[in-house]
Amino acid sequence: MNSILVACSNCSTKNRIPADKQHLGPRCGKCKGVINLAGTAVPVELDDSTFAGFVSRASKPVMVDFFSPTCGPCRMLAPVIDNMARKFYGRVIIAKLDTSRYQMAAAQYRIKGVPTLLFFKNGTLVDQVTGALPEQELVNLLQKIA
Numbered sequence: 001m002n003s004i005l006v007a008c009s010n011c012s013t014k015n016r017i018p019a020d021k022q023h024l025g026p027r028c029g030k031c032k033g034v035i036n037l038a039g040t041a042v043p044v045e046l047d048d049s050t051f052a053g054f055v056s057r058a059s060k061p062v063m064v065d066f067f068s069p070t071c072g073p074c075r076m077l078a079p080v081i082d083n084m085a086r087k088f089y090g091r092v093i094i095a096k097l098d099t100s101r102y103q104m105a106a107a108q109y110r111i112k113g114v115p116t117l118l119f120f121k122n123g124t125l126v127d128q129v130t131g132a133l134p135e136q137e138l139v140n141l142l143q144k145i146a
Contacts, residue, residue: 019044041089046097048104056123061145065096066116073132074115080135091146
């Protein structure tokens with residue numbers, strides 16, 4: 001799993017926050033102050049073993065980007081996904097799953113093409129989009145579930 005290294009705004013102590021825990025309101029290990037990750041949030045990297053549990057236990061809506069690193073449209077969409085993780089921090093959890101390495105979750109949702117974006121609310125699939133979307137269209141979709 002990926003993580004974020006961020007300095008506390010109160011005491012300047014560097015804190016390593018696991019990406020899959022960034023939405024839980026992390027606190028500084030030294031001064032216990034709240035760490036704001038709005039400008040540094042990253043997509044949560046999921047795999048077949050963590051996908052179902054993460055989506056079902058999420059306290060916020062979740063968008064999962066099913067991608068392949070060899071896919072041209074996926075590579076074009078990647079910076080947009082990273083931007084959405086920062087932009088929607090605290091409102092929607094942005095995650096990604098590499099379908100070239102983990103096929104079970106993709107098969108469960110009958111994903112045949114990438115990029116495919118799945119939108120979950122309270123652990124239930126509420127929307128699905130295949131293809132690289134313009135950034136504003138993705139913002140509109142995320143605002144609907146936020």
